[in-house]
Amino acid sequence: MKLYQYIISGAVSLSLCFSSCDDWLDVTPIDTRTSENFYQTPSQLEQAIIGIYNGLMPLSEYSWVMSEIRSDNVWVPYKLGKQRDYVDIACFNSNITTISTISSAWNDLYEIIARANLFLSKVDQVEFAADLDPVKKQFVGEARFLRGLAYFELVRYFGRIPVILEPVSIEEAMTIRQSEIVEVYEKAIIPDLEEAVKFLVDEPLNYAGKTASAGRATLSAAKSLLGRVYLTMAGFPVQDESKKDLAKTLFKEVIDYSDANNNKFWAKDMDEWNKMWISENDNKYHIFEIQYIAANGYGNPMVPASVPSVSPIYTTVKLLGNTVYCERSLDKIFTQKDENDEFIDQRCHGTIETGNMVDEDGKPYTGEDFYVKLFEHNVKRKELGYSDISSQIVDRNYFPTNYPLIRLEDVMLMYAEIAGPTTEGKGYVDRIRTRAGLPKLDQNITPTNFADSVDVERRRELASEGIRWHDIVRQGRFKQLLQDMFKRYATEGSETYDLYLRVKDDTYLYPIPDAQMKVKEGLYEQNSAYK
Structure with missing residues (x-):
């Protein structure tokens, strides 16, 4: 339940x-x-x-x-x-x-x-x-x-x-x-x-002891979150390197617990990986997740916000129609094909839509690729062998897809980021890569190339899960990456190109909301980018 x-x-x-x-x-x-x-x-x-x-x-x-x-x-x-x-x-x-x-x-x-x-x-x-x-x-x-x-x-x-x-x-x-x-x-x-x-324990009980x-929340969730906190503190803006070893120890304990308990939280192949995002797989693969059901006010609000308008073949409810797409450099990585015209990265189809859909008028969708990982639409459910639940999703606030806050793959890749190109570090990255149909890393990979490989793997495996911004902030790379993105999408001198000028050193934070600033004059100081 x-x-x-x-x-x-x-x-x-x-x-x-x-x-x-x-x-x-x-x-x-x-x-x-x-x-x-x-x-x-x-x-x-x-x-x-x-x-x-x-x-x-x-x-x-x-x-x-x-x-x-x-x-x-x-x-x-x-x-x-x-x-x-x-x-x-x-x-x-x-x-x-x-x-x-x-x-x-x-x-x-x-x-x-x-x-x-x-x-x-x-x-x-x-x-x-x-x-x-x-x-x-x-x-x-x-x-x-x-x-x-x-x-x-x-x-x-x-x-x-x-x-x-x-x-x-x-x-x-x-x-x-x-x-x-x-x-x-x-x-x-x-x-x-x-x-x-x-x-906390790994098998929580209720008030009656059942x-x-x-x-x-479980012990594994607490260890994973505390490890993520330590890794974040090791990066920008706190930059306390001593926290890395604390994070590494906690991540290893979570991974060892998974291995010792029949690979708990791990989807063994791509069939299971794709089914991970279906609501029936409640609390099976995510270490900690926000849970939702198809009921008024209890659906996942992220789903309708992350998908443009689509045909009723996929869902009959009206979505928000937001123009939000998979960024082209990531899209290019996902959509690389082999000699048989198949996606090399087998996560591609389960993560982004690459042109197979039709639009809300029944015509072939011609827009840019967008995320479908957490979009539990009718076609996906049928492809994966699940029943039609469209009658339960009566409006866009009813999507029952759970939202992961902590996954085992995230923990493995954070551990690998700290461990570097050691046997264990490479082993955890390779476990994720080979499941997705990718080759193992070069055994003689350099520390710099390994760090880049971990970063790319985190970007692919955790795409659309709200991880990326926090990653590039703690790595101190957000300014350069976002400036490059705006320049990549437009010609110099255009309005879009000039958006790069808005990305500044202090825009890693959001503003204190205006309503809070007005609660009492002088109580709070506004973040510098918004003064």
């Missing part, structure tokens, strides 16, 4: 516990007395935990728009005067302080934090049976995992942010200033994820 099927039944109770705030400063419950009465039993405590998970649901869209679209994996044609959030973000418009995507991301991530803070302030008052004390600790680990994840997203997007680790009143919130980036890691993210590693519903 998917996690969010349980949330629907618990939503009424949760509404008593958490505010439906419009901004993060409104973090106190609507009725404190009701909130205190709610946190009385292990069952109610679990409902509160599920409520924190529920806060993850919008994150797939932010990952797509604020990370993937911002990167050199996606090309958005520039149209002067076209006021769309995703266009402004893709084209590095500096006037984005008021757009809804950025303010919603800030608010939704702080809502997760507010829910986790409330939970952690109440958990000690709930008594568990002595033999279920590990379950109570697991719940604490889940709350801290989710809060650490939210702070990690915030610090990567916004840089200097306020850190709040307990419920506060609006008056108190008005006095909390931004912490420096390193402080956010050291005060919030690392302590939370270290506690998550301490308390197997929990799918989708809960």
Whole structure:
């Protein structure tokens, strides 16, 4: 059973516990007395935990728009005067302080934090049976995992942010200033994820000590996320090289766990790899994922935002029709063919559409290639042997495709990036490459060429999953790569060509949303690119 099927039944109770705030400063419950009465039993405590998970649901869209679209994996044609959030973000418009995507991301991530803070302030008052004390600790680990994840997203997007680790009143919130980036890691993210590693298990239980519903954070998820945090800190802008060894150790533990448990999280061949993105394969291949179902308000919002208009053959619902395409340099890598006119990289068909579709009028699609990895359309399901679920997807908010936040392949490639061209490093890259039909790396590959190979492999394997922007930022390469992309798409002197001038050293961060800047004069300092 998917996690969010349980949330629907618990939503009424949760509404008593958490505010439906419009901004993060409104973090106190609507009725404190009701909130205190709610946190009385292990069952109610679990409902509160599920409520924190529920806060993850919008994150797939932010990952797509604020990370993937911002990167050199996606090309958005520039149209002067076209006021769309995703266009402004893709084209590095500096006037984005008021757009809804950025303010919603800030608010939704702080809502997760507010829910986790409330939970952690109440958990000690709930008594568990002595033999279920590990379950109570697991719940604490889940709350801290989710809060650490939210702070990690915030610090990567916004840089200097306020850190709040307990419920506060609006008056108190008005006095909390931004912490420096390193402080956010050291005060919030690392302590939370270290506690998550301490308390989480790989087979989560529910409040009664029975197997929990799918989708809960696990020990492998906590280790993977903490490793990613350390690797991020080793790069730009923190640049703490000492964190690499810590990351490497955690990644190795996750990989070894997978190997020791019948290759858990691993799709053994391309047939399984393609089926990985079908909603029936719930919680099977991803170490941690945001879960969705075909129900009003519980579908994956990233899906309709990532696909242009298509024929009813693929889906009868109206998508957003965004002009978002696979960037040409990546497209060229994916679409290389062998002597039999077959794609050399067998992930190509499952990742991007290369001209086989027809448009919404039934004519052959003639636009640029676009991502279909997470687009669970009727033709894909039929090709892979799954039943038609079009009757369940009644509008674009109903797509049930889960969104991966951590995959084993990501962990393997992060490990390889740190390990370099060692036997293990090359072995993990080759495991991914050979499954995709690519040859193994040259055994005598140089460190520089190996680093390039890992980067290309991450770009292909993790395309459209919101990883690329964060990769090129921590590697300190975003400015050059994005400037080159704009120049590659247009002739010198054109409006599109000149977009490269917008990509500056400090545009690796988004602006603090304008609404937050106006909460109290002088409380926050705006990021330098948006002053």
